[in-house]
């Protein structure tokens with residue numbers, strides 16, 4: 001009996017070891033990040049930042065990769081007891097679309113919702129603890145070409161992707177549109 005228990009405990013420890021090794025290899029797209037992204041979507045919905053009944057601003061002309069018409073909202077959100085800065089960007093298309101067309105039918109023009117949420121210390125100390133996510137209009141996550149869902153530290157260590165591009169933003173806060181704002 002004692003031997004069996006010991007055997008079980010060893011297997012469990014080995015199992016946990018390999019899970020954490022996988023988690024470290026993948027900076028984004030794991031189940032825990034997908035789950036977190038779902039909680040964040042629900043929170044944004046409750047705050048009317050996404051979904052039906054969302055508040056609107058006047059869309060402004062954007063650039064690639066975010067789309068031709070954009071709305072950006074800055075706020076704070078509390079998730080799992082942590083309060084962080086939340087930046088929500090709605091990406092509208094197609095190319096050539098005008099602001100009034102977007103306002104007349106926002107849902108019909110929404111291509112994606114890209115989000116940055118500043119998480120607790122230690123989440124990603126290299127990159128100011130930002131959590132990145134790209135949602136489709138229905139709240140599901142968009143995917144990278146290799147099929148990984150875009151939620152988490154996207155794509156930490158790579159030459160392209162959210163972190164690589166945003167690390168070039170002025171002000172060293174990973175934000176392009178907030179220069180002068182804190």
Ligand code: HEC
Pocket residue numbers: 062063064065066070072087088089114115116132133134150154160161162163165166169174175176177178
């Ligand atoms: C090739 C560069 C590039 C990549 C890749 C990129 N972004 Fe951006 N992002 C920008 C630029 C430029 C802006 C400012 C656009 C504007 O005028 O509103 C921006 C704005 C934003 C904003 C509004 C806050 C800010 O910085 O002004 C959010 C949120 C955002 N991006 C999220 C993401 C997420 C999430 C990803 C990855 C899925 C991503 N971005 C990938 C260039 C990039």
